[in-house]
Amino acid sequence: PRTCTSSPAGGSFQWSLPEASRGASTPDPFDRYSAFLKLYGQNLKRVEADVADAMAVDAQGNLYIASHALADVDLRKYAPNGSLIYASLIRSCGEGFLAVAGLAIDGAGRAWIAGNTTACLATTPNAVQPRFSHAGPARGFVMLVDTTKSSSVAPLYVTYLSDVDDRIAAIRVDSEGN
Numbered sequence: 001p002r003t004c005t006s007s008p009a010g011g012s013f014q015w016s017l018p019e020a021s022r023g024a025s026t027p028d029p030f031d032r033y034s035a036f037l038k039l040y041g042q043n044l045k046r047v048e049a050d051v052a053d054a055m056a057v058d059a060q061g062n063l064y065i066a067s068h069a070l071a072d073v074d075l076r077k078y079a080p081n082g083s084l085i086y087a088s089l090i091r092s093c094g095e096g097f098l099a100v101a102g103l104a105i106d107g108a109g110r111a112w113i114a115g116n117t118t119a120c121l122a123t124t125p126n127a128v129q130p131r132f133s134h135a136g137p138a139r140g141f142v143m144l145v146d147t148t149k150s151s152s153v154a155p156l157y158v159t160y161l162s163d164v165d166d167r168i169a170a171i172r173v174d175s176e177g178n
Contacts (some may be wrong), residue, residue, distance in 0.1 A: 024164070053100035053115070064111055064147070065102045067134035071096045073117035075111060077147045088145065088153040094120030097138070102171035109148045114171035117141055127159035 011075040052065040058130065066073060077086035092098060094117025104112045116138035123130045132139050140161035146152040161168060 021171050035079050054103035054113070056103045056105045056111075058109060059107075060103040060109075062109075063075065064103055064105055066100045066111070066113050068098045068115070071098045071117065072160070073100060073113060073115075073143070075145055075147070076115065079112075086147045086150055087148075090143070090145065090153070090155060092119040093122045096120065099138075101168050104171045104173040106173045106177045107175055108177065111145045111147050112142065112171050112173050113145065114142045114168045116139070116167055121160070123158045123160065124155070126157070129160040129162055130161075132160055138167065142168075142171065 034087045052067050054066045056064045058064070062085070063078045063138070065076045065078070065081075068074070071092035073090040073091065076084060079085050096117060098115060098117040098119050100113055100115040102114040104114075104164070106112065118138050121141055121143075142157075142159055142161065143155040144157040145155050
């Protein structure tokens, strides 16, 4: 079972490293990486009791967490004070398995989710690859979810990436939403 707190213990979240850990004063990349792990670990202990597949922070300091539930995608958005401001379970249309590989937030506050699945996804009419022709290994997929409206649960866009065995590892969105 999932457990969430409505607000973090001790106030709002902090998503940036203290000044001393950010710059060239930390010459060892492993030390800098360890500092980031510690920072995110402190915040996540106050938000989710389960494991996130991917997470991202937008310019306003909102935290987005995407995870899988068998063949479905669970997406949550938390305000800097720890309150849950968006939650959606995006259902697949068939059996199989799904794994979220990446999450990116565009300038409009929409979540781009990428991953791999053997399940059926309900693609949108303008999908690059609306279906794959044969069952088999996981196929890469991308979906766009509008997290700016709490009532919006259906993805704006869903596509498979190709009709061949495909693995996606991450996603990035530029300032223009590409």
